[in-house]
Amino acid sequence: MIHHLSIDARDPLRVAGVLAEIWKGKVYKFLIPGSYLVMPFDNYGTHIVVFKSGDVWIPGADIEAAKVNQAAPTDFVSAHAAISVPISHQQIEQIGKREGWRVLTRKQGNGNPFSAVEFWVENRYLLEFFSPEFTPQYLQAMQPESIDRILGQPIDFAPV
Incomplete structure (x- = not known):
């Protein structure tokens, strides 16, 4: 279970507002100046922190x-998240188009094990959204027998 994640954005407040709209959540100022926390108030404490572009986590010294x-800000990142949301894929598409961000609904089939909406925050950060009709497909595709069929057998690691 992933309870929270953080992303960065050129316009953190705008991004936080859009994510709250999709998630039917609320936006709060976060502890780091210029950053915001988006909470849908689910049963798991799930949230996203939206930092300003270039903010990164670094380890503290010793016990810090x-x-x-x-x-330095980057244009793209390797991290992404897949999130179930309470609105339809059509509503997600409308929100993304309104913001001028790339949105692509991938349907199950033709090599796609499940449907998802690719939602490119600020056209640089990928979030995959599962509308209520897409979530069951994802959950089915993530079962052990489905993963084995899609990816083959898991890698066995010998104890060290």
């Missing part, structure tokens, strides 16, 4: 906790 530091 991790902290956020400003680094």
Whole structure:
């Protein structure tokens, strides 16, 4: 279970507002200046923190906790998340188009094990959204027998 994640954005407040709209959540100022927390208030404490572009987590020294530091912003990132949301894929598409962001609904079939909406926040950060009609497909595709069929057998690691 993933309870939260953080992303960065050129316009963190705008991005947080859009994510709250899709998630039917609320936006709060976060502990780091210029960053925001989006909460749907589900049963798991799930949330997304939207930092300003270039903010990155770095380890603390010795017993010091991790902290956020400003680094050079990047155009794209390797991290992405897949999130079930309470609105239809058509509503997600409308929101993305309104914002001027790339949105693509991938339907199950032709090599896609499940349907999802590719939602490119600020045209640089990928979030995959599962509308209520897509979530069951995803959950079915993530079962052990489906994963084995799609990816083959798991890798066995010998104890060290």
